[in-house]
Amino acid sequence: MAYETIIVAIEDHVATITLNRPDALNALSQKLLKELAQAMEEADASDKVRCIVLTGSEKAFAAGADITEMADQSFVDIYTSAFFEPETTRFNRTRKPIIAAVSGYALGGGCELAMMCDFIIASDTAKFGQPEINLGVIAGIGGTQRLTRFVGKSKAMDMNLTGRMMDAEEAERSGLVSRVVPANKLLQEAKDAASKIAEKSLLASMAAKDAVNRSYETTLAEGLNYERRMFQALFATEDQKEGMAAFREKREANFRDR
Numbered sequence: 001m002a003y004e005t006i007i008v009a010i011e012d013h014v015a016t017i018t019l020n021r022p023d024a025l026n027a028l029s030q031k032l033l034k035e036l037a038q039a040m041e042e043a044d045a046s047d048k049v050r051c052i053v054l055t056g057s058e059k060a061f062a063a064g065a066d067i068t069e070m071a072d073q074s075f076v077d078i079y080t081s082a083f084f085e086p087e088t089t090r091f092n093r094t095r096k097p098i099i100a101a102v103s104g105y106a107l108g109g110g111c112e113l114a115m116m117c118d119f120i121i122a123s124d125t126a127k128f129g130q131p132e133i134n135l136g137v138i139a140g141i142g143g144t145q146r147l148t149r150f151v152g153k154s155k156a157m158d159m160n161l162t163g164r165m166m167d168a169e170e171a172e173r174s175g176l177v178s179r180v181v182p183a184n185k186l187l188q189e190a191k192d193a194a195s196k197i198a199e200k201s202l203l204a205s206m207a208a209k210d211a212v213n214r215s216y217e218t219t220l221a222e223g224l225n226y227e228r229r230m231f232q233a234l235f236a237t238e239d240q241k242e243g244m245a246a247f248r249e250k251r252e253a254n255f256r257d258r
């Protein structure tokens, strides 16, 4: 499908989705979020895709929700239209792994979008923040919830109350991002990580994603139980037989997602 605000490229089982509103630092317009949700749905359904990379430009992953679109909306408008809700819900239903490759600004909804991905690889120029407080509002798609789980209460309060930005080094130290790389290596690093994931059994990577996400939604005992059941269930797959046979035969596994 042809999109106006994002670019989708599929290569070697990795779909790279690039946010593409350079004049507005990739601000998340309603159109962009709709297109992104649609692209995620297509990537999830496509046999050609086994992992997804979401990225922006060198200057901005995304500088937040589009302020010009929101400025004149009333409570009734935002509430009755369920602003951003169907799109973010669809995004969060994606079952294949998603890596955020973040360079430059990831602010407000941009930071929240990066946190909706499964992990974040940041360039050394990345800047994360929840500056909604400066606009007289607060975060609306995870900035008070996911950020708190990632970096803890004190830093999440700091970010949400002062609106200050966190650089890549602080973001890595705080557990918000999994690795930091030089800006000119960011996309390659993210694609290499995605290719590594794409080599695994999709059944196992989807189960791993599901089980890790479960840890945010349940108690430790329930989570461990869920993990154990998923582990047991994977013994019903051909990929488990292939993976363990390949180890014993000292060769590469050839997973077929069965």
Ligand code: CO8
Binding pocket: 023, 024, 025, 027, 028, 063, 064, 065, 066, 067, 068, 083, 084, 085, 105, 107, 108, 109, 110, 131, 132, 135, 138, 139, 140, 141
């Ligand atoms: N929305 C719309 N346009 C934007 C946005 C934005 N969030 N950010 C930047 N732009 C535009 C600018 O208006 C400018 O356009 P123009 O050239 O036409 O004037 C262009 O992008 C370039 O921006 P700047 O000239 O400002 O570039 P600078 O390098 O000087 O500054 C900054 C970069 C610091 C990133 C600055 O642009 C900025 O502060 N942007 C706004 C950041 C922000 O406040 N983000 C939070 C937005 S609110 C939000 O995200 C809420 C999400 C929750 C939704 C919940 C739904 C339920």
